[in-house]
Amino acid sequence: MLNVSGLACSRGERRLFTDVGFSLAAGEWLHVQGENGSGKTSLMRLLVGLSPADAGKVFWRNEPTPSVEFRRDLIYLGHHAAVKEDLTPLENLRLAAALDGIALDERGALAALIRLGLRGREELPVRVLSAGQKRRVLLARLLTRPAVLWVLDEAFNALDVAAVKLLGELIAEHLSAGGMAVLTSHQPLPVPGGKVLVL
């Protein structure tokens, strides 16, 4: 469903990578590895359409991206916290869903937050949560957004042992339900199988 071919990217004057390509079908995931500065984040941003590529194409369901369908099927979690500190986790989730045109009632949002271990903190402003808890609020979007392709850049950073295990479970569930994922990290991941791409 996801077909990538010939991607090339440079940052300023440095050529980061050329001719990167891969395919993913339902249930598969890709582990992008590489040292710091090898271009993992740039590749992720190229993939989702935030940055333009020097060369190459990305196809989603045989349509060139970026397309509306691609954006609907995609969720991208990058380095940023991507939550509003002045709002509560509940408000963050519900507003993000409304912005994306997804119907999410309070029950669904609460269920996601509870699954992520934030019971009792749904109504506090995100500002007062710990760094790990803020990350969990962001991860809750994985549950509230019915996305097919998960693109997670260094998602396991800043998570404690329990959260790492939880995220691994979420990804495994997502894959067995027919979803796809592209993950970067420089640590081994608690998710079985998976193709590997080294930059």
Next chain:
Amino acid sequence: MNAFLATVRRDLLLAMRRKSEVLTAVFFFVIVTSLFPLGIGPEPVLLKKIAPGILWVAALLATLLGLPRLFAADHVDGTLEQMALSPSPLGLLVAGKILAHWLLCGLPLVLLAPVLGLQFDLDASALGILTLALLLGTPLLSLIGAIGAALTLGVRGGGVLLALLVLPLYIPALIFGAGAVEAHIAGLDVGGHLSLLAAMLVLAAFFAPWATTAALRIALE
């Protein structure tokens, strides 16, 4: 449409949690209009003559003050990136943010202007025209300003650079907006001025979100 309203609601909610930011622009408006009589002298006839110009320039500057904040916070915490990846058209979300900005920065100026106009001894009908002109003009300022805010997002020297880019583009609004009130005071017809302001507003409402979106995508690259 829902995404548009949700964006408006979101920005209003965020502003309510940090009320001081909104009030700052309003207080600025009040202070700046008070500076002119202090600098020029309290002579009523002169003040009455320059009042429309002063109130309009102060409105321009107050709007300018609130513009960097339009996208900066969302850019820094990564929510702007998420909006760019949303299945909802980015232009729609941007339009929602601009409307919220006007409700928070522009509308208070429209409501406050008649009160300040009394300080300059403008009569009731002139105040009415002033309010109407600002009602048409302040959304125009928000729309044009949004383009500047998007272009200078995360750029060094942002606020001053934004002013340099946007103030020349504000000049037609200033000329027709203040001109409407002056024409009214002189007993001339204001229809032309107000229609031109309305026309510029419609033009900006169509093109500004589009230009702003393009500029935002460039800033996010």
Next chain:
Amino acid sequence: MRQSLIHWFKYGSPQSFYPLAGRMIPWFWAAAAVFGIAGLWISFFVAPTDAQQGEGYRIIFVHVPASWMSMFIYMVMAFWAGLGLALNTRVSAMMAQSLAPTGALMAALSLWTGALWGKPMWGAWWVWDARLTSELILFFLYLGFMALQAAIDDPRRADKAGAILALVGVVNIPIIYFSVKWWNTLHQGSTINLNKAPSMAQTMLWGMLLMALAFWMYSIAVALMRVRAIILERERHTEWVKHAVE
């Protein structure tokens, strides 16, 4: 037809455009010199002395062509910037970047000569007539464009952001000009109006036209020189540049 289109696009790469620009530059300098000498000769020796304004009016032979060029260059700049944005070519964007300072210079020249004309004619160094005021605003638009490009570190982002600004500016220029004209007639009537040049004798028109052509050729020559410098700077990490500057 196909052939010539591909041939044209070849010059979209900095490497091909650099030598082409180099070859064109001397021709434009020569043309500028020829038109300039002809224009100045007409301005000073052929055009008759004006009955009302004496010899001082001759400054319009610089003022008017400079104004025309400042407007024209902005259009061309916006065209190149827009082309660069649409086709994603670097050379187009570099052309826009190289035109901006020359355009700003023309605007500044127009303002300065306007002031020099105004002082002996109407006794004031600056008058808020529609033309001069619009020229001032155009000058600000140029400065804004240059400031934005200077403030953004990444050259590609600077190109694209500048392009959007230039396009927004181009749309606004007629609106600004119209509104300033309205403002001027409303407030000052037509008493002070730099447009009221002495009724055009044929020779005066020729003089201005030749000077305008001279400025045009000069602008192209200078812009080409500047774009070569920009190309060298931005492409400094490529092989061909390293060879070219050895």
